[in-house]
Amino acid sequence: MPVLPLGMASVVAATQKAGHTVLSLNLLESSDIPLSFENAFREIKPHAIGISVRNIDDQSMENPRFLLDSVRDLVEDCRKMSDAPVILGGAGYSIFPQSALEYTNADYGLQGEGEEMFPLLLEFLNAGRKPFCIPGVYSRKMKRNNPPRYSTDLDLFPLPEPHVHLDIPATIDKEQLWLPYQTRRGCPMKCSYCSTPVIEGSTLRFHDSRAIIENISLYVDKGIAQFFFVDNIFNIPESYAEQLCSALIEADFTIKWRCILYPRKINPEMAWKMKAAGCTAVSMGFESGAPPVLAHMNKQFTPTDVSETCRILNDFGIEQQGFLLLGGPGETRKSVEDSLAFADTLPLDTLKITVGIRIYPETPLARTALAEGVISGGDDLLKPRFYLRPELAGWLPAHAATWAEERPHKILQNLHGRKIS
Numbered sequence: 001m002p003v004l005p006l007g008m009a010s011v012v013a014a015t016q017k018a019g020h021t022v023l024s025l026n027l028l029e030s031s032d033i034p035l036s037f038e039n040a041f042r043e044i045k046p047h048a049i050g051i052s053v054r055n056i057d058d059q060s061m062e063n064p065r066f067l068l069d070s071v072r073d074l075v076e077d078c079r080k081m082s083d084a085p086v087i088l089g090g091a092g093y094s095i096f097p098q099s100a101l102e103y104t105n106a107d108y109g110l111q112g113e114g115e116e117m118f119p120l121l122l123e124f125l126n127a128g129r130k131p132f133c134i135p136g137v138y139s140r141k142m143k144r145n146n147p148p149r150y151s152t153d154l155d156l157f158p159l160p161e162p163h164v165h166l167d168i169p170a171t172i173d174k175e176q177l178w179l180p181y182q183t184r185r186g187c188p189m190k191c192s193y194c195s196t197p198v199i200e201g202s203t204l205r206f207h208d209s210r211a212i213i214e215n216i217s218l219y220v221d222k223g224i225a226q227f228f229f230v231d232n233i234f235n236i237p238e239s240y241a242e243q244l245c246s247a248l249i250e251a252d253f254t255i256k257w258r259c260i261l262y263p264r265k266i267n268p269e270m271a272w273k274m275k276a277a278g279c280t281a282v283s284m285g286f287e288s289g290a291p292p293v294l295a296h297m298n299k300q301f302t303p304t305d306v307s308e309t310c311r312i313l314n315d316f317g318i319e320q321q322g323f324l325l326l327g328g329p330g331e332t333r334k335s336v337e338d339s340l341a342f343a344d345t346l347p348l349d350t351l352k353i354t355v356g357i358r359i360y361p362e363t364p365l366a367r368t369a370l371a372e373g374v375i376s377g378g379d380d381l382l383k384p385r386f387y388l389r390p391e392l393a394g395w396l397p398a399h400a401a402t403w404a405e406e407r408p409h410k411i412l413q414n415l416h417g418r419k420i421s
Contacts, residue, residue: 002172003028006180006230007090007114008052009160009167014115016165017158020122027074029169034077041081048122049078050114052090053100057384061356062397064384067092072104085125089114094199095360097138097145099380109138112148112201113185115157150201154185155208159215162222178228178258179219183207183244187232189262192298192364193328193357193387196232206240209247220253227257234259234282235266242270248277256280264305271316281319281349284309288325289342290335296328298364303342314347322348327388327396328357329368336396340403353404355397356386 005026012024023044030036051074058065071088078086085107093100097111108131110117117136124131131137136148151157160166168177184207185200216227235241248255258281259274286306288294294302313320324343326336343351359369361381369375369387379385388396 001178001228002176003054004166004168004177004180005052005054006160006166006182007054008050009165010157010182011050011052011089011114011118013158013160013165015119015122018119018122020119024165024167026167026169029171033074037077037081046082046084048087048125049082049084050087050089050118051075051078051106052114053088053093054090056092056096056100056382057358059354059358059384061354061358061384061386061388066383068100068103068382071100075104075106087118087121089118091199094148095195096380096382097136099382101138101140103382105140107140110136111138111145112136112199113151113157116149116151148201150186150203150205152203152205154205155211159207159211161215162219162224168224174223174225177224178226179224180230181216181227181257182230183209183212184231184240189233189236189300190298192296192368193325193360194363195360198360198362200232204237209240209244212244213247213251216248216253216255217251220255225255227255229257229259232260233262235261235270238265238270242273245270245273245277245279249273253278258282260284261309262301263309264301266309266312268312268315271312271318275316275318279318281321282313283321283323285323285325287323288335289339290331293328293330293335293339296330297325306342307346310346310348319349320347321350321352322346324351324353325357326353326355326400327392329365329387329389331389331392333392333395336392336399340400344407351407353400355400356388359385359387 005028008024012022015022023040025036025040027033027036051071053071055067057067075086087108087110088101088104088106089110093109094111097109101109117134120134121131121137132142135146138145184204186202186204187196188202188204255278257278259279261282261284263284263286287297289303291302310320322343324339326339357365359366359375359381365387370377374387375385
């Protein structure tokens with residue numbers, strides 16, 4: 001699935017709305033990054049340069065790829081071409097605001113929602129004012145910051161428009177494109193390992209469904225027919241999900257979409273609405289089939305909830321991709337076997353297996369890892385560190401790979417990076 005820079009496009013839209021001239025570069029699709037930079041600096045002399053950092057690493061325990069070296073190189077290239085301040089933001093950056101800033105040698109960083117804070121930072125810099133009162137601002141020169149602020153009204157932020165903010169490269173096959181789309185932010189579920197509360201906050205906030213429909217219609221008019229709702233949990237709260245599905249049905253778009261579901265609170269009426277609105281596939285991180293492990297992860301569902309959700313979705317012909325996350329606190333050989341056996345009972349189209357859990361700062365998993373001596377108190381966790389029960393380390397990776405190889409029709413891949421089918 002081609003990745004489009006939705007976060008950067010959202011900040012571009014807000015920065016232009018604030019009256020600034022913006023030139024954006026999608027370096028994910030650039031075949032010659034130095035040339036792209038050279039052409040950009042020939043076109044515009046920037047007063048500030050923003051870099052959106054989506055991922056820090058690839059979360060693969062066996063052969064982890066650390067991705068900030070390329071960002072550090074970009075910062076160095078910016079320094080060669082301009083004396084404008086370099087500002088980092090994005091989901092990946094927000095998890096490690098100070099350590100990522102130090103590692104890349106950028107000037108400033110913004111943790112949280114850039115649509116509000118990036119234009120405000122530009123205003124301070126243009127006026128020659130020190131920006132340290134701005135929520136979520138970090139600087140290498142002055143190591144103090146205010147906590148990030150999350151807007152209570154997402155409709156204050158403009159939605160990106162096609163070929164204006166979210167410039168879709170001509171090299172992308174539209175049949176392969178599932179355009180990323182976000183209707184809400186925040187997650188109240190507090191899973192033990194998850195970084196989302198740091199990135200988006202723990203309070204759910206929404207775009208008005210009428211604004212969503214109006215914006216999606218712009219993409220439909222440009223020939224975009226496939227959307228991926230990247231909200232962390234599409235079906236919570238149920239009332240908003242139902243309202244959005246009803247609005248999509250009424251709009252009568254000829255589109256297909258997929259989303260991420262929390263595997264509970266799905267009933268036949270909700271599944272029918274999703275299907276009627278264009279939903280063709282969902283992703284579900286049910287993570288384990290063992291109740292004790294789910295409790296350690298602070299999951300608010302049971303294996304029975306997962307089974308019932310899968311059955312209902314299957315009845316309506318909605319494809320399902322499941323995720324197993326093995327090796328965390330409370331895991332045993334028996335719980336692993338229970339989870340694999342449980343996955344075999346589900347009508348999944350594909351399954352991804354992850355062995356070992358990436359440890360993120362300010363999570364219950366990080367506190368557990370510290371208490372158990374897996375990490376030290378001085379580890380900022382910027383370089384990828386993983387939790388895997390020591391007694392399972394020699395057995396679990398090989399066992400999971402063998403299990404997967406016996407089911408090539410179902411297993412998409414495991415997250416060690418080795419293709420299974």
